[in-house]
Amino acid sequence: MSTEHVISVVSEADLEDLLPLLRGYCDFYEVAPSDDALLAISRALIADPEREGMQLIARQPDGKAVGFATLYWTWQTLNAARLGVMNDLFVADEARGTGLADRLIAACRERAAAHGARELAWQTAKDNYRAQKVYDRIGGSKSEWLDYSLPVG
Numbered sequence: 001m002s003t004e005h006v007i008s009v010v011s012e013a014d015l016e017d018l019l020p021l022l023r024g025y026c027d028f029y030e031v032a033p034s035d036d037a038l039l040a041i042s043r044a045l046i047a048d049p050e051r052e053g054m055q056l057i058a059r060q061p062d063g064k065a066v067g068f069a070t071l072y073w074t075w076q077t078l079n080a081a082r083l084g085v086m087n088d089l090f091v092a093d094e095a096r097g098t099g100l101a102d103r104l105i106a107a108c109r110e111r112a113a114a115h116g117a118r119e120l121a122w123q124t125a126k127d128n129y130r131a132q133k134v135y136d137r138i139g140g141s142k143s144e145w146l147d148y149s150l151p152v153g
Contacts, residue, residue, distance in 0.1 A: 004061070005060060005067070005098070005103065006058070006061070007056050007058045007103060007107045008056065009049070009055070009056060010042060010045070011046060012043070012046060014057050017057065017064075018055065018065060018068060019035060019038065019039065021066075021067065021090055021092065024090060025068075025090040026038070028090070029125070041070075051073065052072065053072035053073050053084075053085075054070075054111065055068055055069065055071070056069045056071070058100055058103070060095070066091065066095035067089075067090060067091040067092060067095055067100050068088065068089075068090055068104075069086055069089045069090075069104040070089075071084055071085070071087075072087055073085075073115060073117070076118075076121075079118050081116075081117070081119070082115065083119055083121055084108065084119070084121070085120075086105065087122065087123075089101060101134045102134065105134075106138075
């Protein structure tokens with residue numbers, strides 16, 4: 001029996017297992033959107049992966065879900081090309097240190113390339129040093145851009 005994690009695109013059948021991971025990710029960043037709102041995002045991605053993006057779920061060989069990544073599609077004028085945005089990456093405590101984060105990033109990169117994106121981009125918190133070590137190790141490039149946002153409603 002294989003000891004590798006299995007990574008697949010999230011389907012409706014995965015949502016029950018995905019939700020605790022989404023919640024763990026939100027807890028890490030100390031935010032609390034409703035379960036219904038989280039599942040609405042997942043269902044929007046399931047419904048239109050070509051235009052919206054997708055979520056990937058990672059499972060242990062026994063089937064237990066232990067990680068996920070969310071990949072969105074957009075465009076970037078500065079590259080005059082499609083951009084894949086890995087907006088979320090989360091690995092449960094029991095699967096950290098196994099290389100699963102690297103494999104989820106690689107899976108996002110492969111899917112971005114297959115979708116015609118020229119680049120995969122993502123963000124992390126300035127104090128998320130563990131994630132930064134992963135991103136540095138895989139060859140990610142740091143940016144000096146500042147993020148801004150405004151509420152629209």
